[in-house]
Amino acid sequence: MASQLVRPRNGKVIAGVCAALAARFGISKTLVRLLFVIFGLVGAGEIAYIILWIVIPKSY
Template identity: 50%
Template sequence: MNSRLARPRNDRWIAGVCAGLARRFGWSTGMVRLLFLLSCLLPGPQILIYIVLWVMMPNE
């Protein structure tokens, strides 16, 4: 498990939040993106959390 949470420069689709989370926890980037998209089908603040992480996570 990588100890630093940061948005990568080369594996981004929108902002790199899902790729950064995947690298931090040692998960597949595609799986994290899929889980995020599926979670958007449920009620809740998923988009708001994504935006907050986008602002707070540093670039690599």
């Protein structure tokens, strides 16, 4: 499991938020993306994604 939460430069679809969360917690990127879609349909997934996009630094 990765020790830092950083957005990757490769393997991302939009901003790398789901890829960063999946790498940090050792779970599938597809599962994280699916959870964000479900959360977006029933809650505020888009707002959470944008906030995480701003907060999580990009890898160098």
